[in-house]
Amino acid sequence: MDTDSYIRSLLVANPLRESILRSVIEAIQLPAGSSGLDAGCGIGLQCLLLAEAVGFSGHVTGLDQASGLLNCGEELVKEAGLSQRISFQKGDVTTLPFDNHTFDWAWSADCIGYAPLEPLPLLKELSRVVKPGGIVAISGWSSENLLPGYPRLEARLRAISGGLAPFIHGKKPETHFLRALGWFRDIGLKEPRVKTFADGFYAPLSYEIRAALTDLIEMRWPDAERELSSDDLSEFQRLCLPDSPDFILNLSDYYAFFTHTLFWGYVAG
Template sequence: MAEEFRSAEEKERFIQSTFSAIAARYDLMNQVMTFNSDTRWRRKAAALSQLPVGGAGLDVCCGTGELTQALAERVGARGSVVGLDFNADMLAVAREKQREGRLARQIDFIQGNAMALPFPDNRFDTATIGFGLRNVPDFRQVLREMTRVVKAGGTVVSLETSKPQSWPMKPLHRFYVDRLVPVIDRLSVGKQGPYAWLARSAQAFLSQEELSAVFREIGLIKVRYYNLFGGVAAIHVGFKPDT
């Protein structure tokens, strides 16, 4: 929804305040709004990343750490996973879950900017981002940074809401976004606001084919996408070339 903002900085401030407002209920609302499918989608994204046992993974815009945990389950105790997010409130939830034993100990949560990742080139076997690409100021720059820090032959993976094209999913999805999400919004926070905006931003984002083209544009190869629940979400996977 770039047209709603006068600058990238204005969008960044809005996203910061939005996620701070919903951090405490973010996990629950994800379950409600995806009909309890989000955990399964994250595990599929982690599997498609091809992250090896003992490998190193990066989860960008990690939020409360659910996709980060799915990566940690793949690498095992000998591997390492970094979860990066720019929002301190979301990271506080992730760290509390880790202290309670709900997230793996080998995850290192850090605060940082997805537009300028604080890691050297060729550091990770995979870089993932879950439900965050549409909310960053410049998604191409984020994908370029993710590609930079991934090793040759490694993967860049995006799990994101998408656009169903078939009947009856397309009209059902429109009804869900326009009618049901504002009701969920009011019930959860007492006013129409963050969740309705996030749902609208999903509809304004790229289609599956358009995002695939961006993956190729930044130099990723063997790009594929996998529709989830009729295309209401999709996982995109691209490989960093060996040369």
């Protein structure tokens, strides 16, 4: 996916995710006036929520390796009037360009545990740049139910290559995102904990939520045509293609939900 398409996808998805991510961030109770890092920040949508959580005297640094995403983030932050409270820096989460104990906390969403990289070194890098007693938190999309009334088809879709994302087939079980509690313990973070959040949407859907759900369905199962049986493929095309008269979002009793899981702990010292 090119940068412009990816940015569009992030913006379209935001109405679906903003509320739940605000709840996730509230759960870790970032101190007012604190300074923190959003590692793998993309276009900075979560930087806005993090800045909201730490208040007027706090500061958020967003880091990403894609200049195009950072440029977009700077524009969004400028439009929001938060340029004094949010800044961006280009860099790689594998080797963070910050000194030890720079931040009061570090956050990363849909990044550590999602990429094909080993998660433990990435989590160690996050904890390295956080002051003793500070918070390290990672979170990610963990499940969804988008096809109410069709559990068999949805189960088959979850089992195809695209449906497994971001939990890549062939990964060691202990590197699966939902095993992150063990990573926190392995690197010595204190009081590791986990919480899963859920949110749902039902008909009638607003234009923004309908667009976000349509985009999500298209993103989740891009390889369905290659991996489903002919019968399942026919049902998938009937229910999941926006041009179909039976597109599932047209149901008057449509309901979908998804979950987002948060892991967090504290740097020793």
